[in-house]
Amino acid sequence: MLEQLLNSILKADFLFAVLRITAPILFATLGAVVAEKAGVVNIGLEGTMMITALFGFLIAYWTQSWILGVLGAVLVGALLGLMMGFFALKLKTDIILAGIAVNMLGAGGTIFLLNMFTGLRGNTGNLVSPNILIPTISIPLINKIPILGEILSGHAILTYLAFLFVWLMWVLLYKTPVGLNIRAVGENADAASSVGVSVLKVKYIAIALSGAMAGFGGAFMSMYYSQGWNSGMVAGRGFIALAAQAMGRGEPVGSMLSSLLFGMAQALRTKVSGLQGVSSYLVAMIPYLVTVIGLVLYSIGQTRKMRKHSIRPVL
Amino acid sequence: MEPSELVVQMKGITKIYPNGIAANRSVDFSVRAGEIHALIGENGAGKSTLMKILFGLELPTEGEILVNGEPATFASPLDAISKGIGMVHQHFMLVPSLTVAENIVLGMAPRKSGLFIDYKEAVRLTMENAEKYNLHVEPDARVADITTGMKQKVEILKALVRGARVLILDEPTAVLTTQETVGLFKELKALREQGFTIIFISHKLNEIKELTDRITIMRGGKSVGVFDTDSISEQEISRHMVGRDVIxxxxxxxxxxxxxxxxxxxxxxxxxxxxxxxxxxxxxxxxxxxxxxxxxxxxxxxxxxxxxxxxxxxxxxxxxxxxxxxxxxxxxxxxxxxVSYVPEDRMTFGIAETGSIEENVISDRFHHRRFNRGPLFRMKELHKESDQLILDYAVLCKARSQEVGMLSGGNIQKVVVAREFSSDxxxxxxxxxxxxxxxxxxxxxxxxxxxxxxxxxxxxxxxxxxxxxxxxxxxxxxxxxxxxxxxxxxxxxxxxxxxxxxxxxxxxxxxxxxxxxxx
Missing domain, CATH: 3.40.50.300 (P-loop containing nucleotide triphosphate hydrolases)
Incomplete structure (x- = not known):
């Protein structure tokens, strides 16, 4: 059985799947990264992905344009981020509660909205047509390379975009004044405001960006990954993104690596469930189990670091 | 003296906080251009409040501020900075994971091609000013990795780069080693020679004698007097500072x-x-x-x-x-x-703010056998105990179930001592x-x-x-x-x-x- 598993993993199509599965997690993780850098916890990524997945698909269906669908999803995501910001920063609700509200809206509200707009229940079924799905592209030259070409070429445009965004996020955070302000606000808001940086504005920018990232992730899910929208589609990816952000120490590149780990766990799950004699329910746990183990290892590392300080935690 | 010589004049400053505490009572304070002026007083004498008002962090209840002879109102530190007043806080306003140069240009970062930070320019600006003011810092070092002494230099540079002509230093030596203090004094004297004005908050007499030109002494929210440093002895300073108004x-x-x-x-x-x-x-x-x-x-x-x-x-x-x-x-x-302990910070270490009076007074003894029957509390015994303590210590409250955080400061402290003093x-x-x-x-x-x-x-x-x-x-x-x-x-x-x-x-x-x- 193990041999069978190894055979299926040590193939180009497995690594291709890893990249494909990682992409939506990576989008959401980058959303978690930018929010966290500004000192905002965006726990509403899951709900944001659900909602943007639906709107992305519907807009694409109405306009018959996948590009407008993606842009619509990103816009809706940014607006949801701003809404959370408005609740948390202006109305002073707890940001966690605002995030939970978005998640519940994502779980229940989307089914209602789908029904209202289309009369369908739970999934978009036969609305799917090829021209509203995100196209794949094969990269010239690279697609000629054996194995590597099979892994890297032929992905959806958004898959490449996800990995490009890792670099762009790094540039934004470390090479632009906006990024400098985001990092300063997240680490010492008093210091930032004492030199005239508007803490509020910076936090709004960060959470809107965070929502926009989740919007890309949502669009990817409904307009490529699942080829249509259904209510159980996001399946915890927004939460896994928070774990990936933490494990990646909040840095774009580190978070990409932990996203890949989770993507790999998910890909493994599909491979293992194909094997005979393995409980599919048990196998379904793999990505989440990896998340828990990853977070535990991360926390152990953090605690060790804290022990170096001479003052004992008393509270 | 010509008023134009006075860079900062604060006249009749009174600050009464919403809770009724008067931190400043008609204080007059003025600083001459190009001097190092000590502001000295015990904790709670009102020095910090006065300086917070000057830096726009607090609004005075009464009084006026003149900068270079012109009336000024400071609604925020930005207003103060634009008038050339900079402050180095006791707790540094720095972002640890950013480099020294990034901290210095924060909020005014130089750009290239419109979008990106011109980091080289930031480093150059830092070096140039470090050179000019003789405050040597490492522009590329992360603030988390540098010594306290250098952090302070970064703070001073930050203020100077933003055009400060008057620097307020709030107990700058409290966090420095002896060598760092010596270095700081040299730098401050050099700044004075370049025409900068420095307000130096401290309660260390030897430092004040060594560094400053004039001294304003505060006690109980009032200014006790202004003296030339050379003409007042340490004994006299001490007497003005710690004298008791009421025995x-x-x-x-x-x-x-x-x-x-x-x-x-x-x-x-x-x-x-x-x-x-x-x-x-x-x-x-x-x-x-x-x-x-x-x-x-x-x-x-x-x-x-x-x-x-x-x-x-x-x-x-x-x-x-x-x-x-x-x-x-x-x-x-x-x-x-x-051992019993009445902590200084009663809200953190003395009580659980959202707990009831009863829960707080029994928190060191709830496990005693007399308060327990199996897994359950003997509630009657607990009530009896807490009622007795409330009575003994005259805690003014509606009921033992009242939230401690809702009480006045004095009554909160009575809850703390009721518990701490009653455990033999x-x-x-x-x-x-x-x-x-x-x-x-x-x-x-x-x-x-x-x-x-x-x-x-x-x-x-x-x-x-x-x-x-x-x-x-x-x-x-x-x-x-x-x-x-x-x-x-x-x-x-x-x-x-x-x-x-x-x-x-x-x-x-x-x-x-x-x-x-x-x-």
Missing amino acids: LTVEKDEATPGEVVLQVDDLHYVNEWGKRALDGVTFSVRSGEIVGIAGVEGNGQRELVDILFGLRLPEKGDARVGGKSLIGQPQARIRNLG PILIIADQPTRGIDVGATELIRKRLVDLSRAGAAVLLVSADLNEVMELSDSLIVFYEGKIAGCFDDGLWDDVMMGEYMLGIKRQSDEEIGRASYA
Whole structure:
């Protein structure tokens, strides 16, 4: 059985799947990264992905344009981020509660909205047509390379975009004044405001960006990954993104690596469930189990670091 | 003097906080261009409030501010910065993970191609100003990795780069080592030569004598006077600073000290800023006496109390109660030895704010057998106990179930002492027990402290309130720079004398200081 598993993993199509599965997690993780850098916890990524997945698909269906669908999803995501910001920063609700509200809206509200707009229940079924799905592209030259070409070429445009965004996020955070302000606000808001940086504005920018990232992730899910929208589609990816952000120490590149780990766990799950004699329910746990183990290892590392300080935690 | 010479004039500044505390009462304060002006006073004298007003962090209730002879209103620090006033806070306003250069240009980052930070320009700007003002920093180092002394230079540079002509330094040497202080003074003098004006907040007399041109002394929210540094002696400064306006008297019987309860031996501790906070402290507290620790805050008192209650670990030395060491012990064990603790920060360490009065007063004894039956509480017993304590300590409240955080400061403190004083302690550590509370609660707490000591408890009283330590204590220990500067057990002390020891003008011989210990 193990041999069978190894055979299926040590193939180009497995690594291709890893990249494909990682992409939506990576989008959401980058959303978690930018929010966290500004000192905002965006726990509403899951709900944001659900909602943007639906709107992305519907807009694409109405306009018959996948590009407008993606842009619509990103816009809706940014607006949801701003809404959370408005609740948390202006109305002073707890940001966690605002995030939970978005998640519940994502779980229940989307089914209602789908029904209202289309009369369908739970999934978009036969609305799917090829021209509203995100196209794949094969990269010239690279697609000629054996194995590597099979892994890297032929992905959806958004898959490449996800990995490009890792670099762009790094540039934004470390090479632009906006990024400098985001990092300063997240680490010492008093210091930032004492030199005239508007803490509020910076936090709004960060959470809107965070929502926009989740919007890309949502669009990817409904307009490529699942080829249509259904209510159980996001399946915890927004939460896994928070774990990936933490494990990646909040840095774009580190978070990409932990996203890949989770993507790999998910890909493994599909491979293992194909094997005979393995409980599919048990196998379904793999990505989440990896998340828990990853977070535990991360926390152990953090605690060790804290022990170096001479003052004992008393509270 | 020509008014144009005065860069900053503050006239009749009064600040009354919403809770009714008057931090400044018609204070006049002015600074000449190109001088280093000391602002000196005890904790709570109103120095910080006055400077917060000047830097736009607080709005004055009354009074006006003139900058270069023109009236100015500061609604925020940005207004103050635009008028050329910069402030270096005691707690640095820096972002640790950013580099020095990034911190300096934060909020005004130079750009290239419109979108990106011109980091090279930031470094150049930093270097240029570092060179110009002789404040050497490493532009590429992360602030988290640099020394406290360099962080301070970064803060000063930050203000200068933003065009500050007047620099407010809030106790800048409190966090520096001796060498760093020497360096800072050189830099400040060089800035004075370049025409900058510096307001230097401190309560270290030797530093003020060495560095400053003029001194404004504050006490009790008022300005006591302005002096030329050269024409006033340290003794006079000390007298103006710590003089008591009202003499408090507490009635108490003669102490009859018994056995040694707390023995502190040669404690050494280096605090989080690398400063030697305790440097060989040895003393005893005997049963039946109140030993007071006086001193300007920040001379090691905080660290001593934390060590005694197991909140910090000393580098060296021991503290024992009844022969058993307290060092690094869990708080429950320290309490089991009969130690009670009235913490300075009552909201964090004294009470659970959202808990009820009852829950707070029983929090050290709820596990006693008399309050439990199997897995359940004997609620009647708990109610009886808390009602009795509320009555005994005159806690003004609606019911025992009332949330503690809703009470007034004085009543919150009564809840703390009700718990701490009623557990038959053999040693009470009282850290600023009456700070910021009303007269009634203050009197009750002081009286109970005396009663408990006369009934045989050992009391260690740490207080920045000179009246309180001088009147309550049977013997007094003065802390200065982590050491005992003097100890007195004859009751013949006065504020002039205390001031001289507290501010480091005088120090007893080692032999005299040795009398603090009876071991």
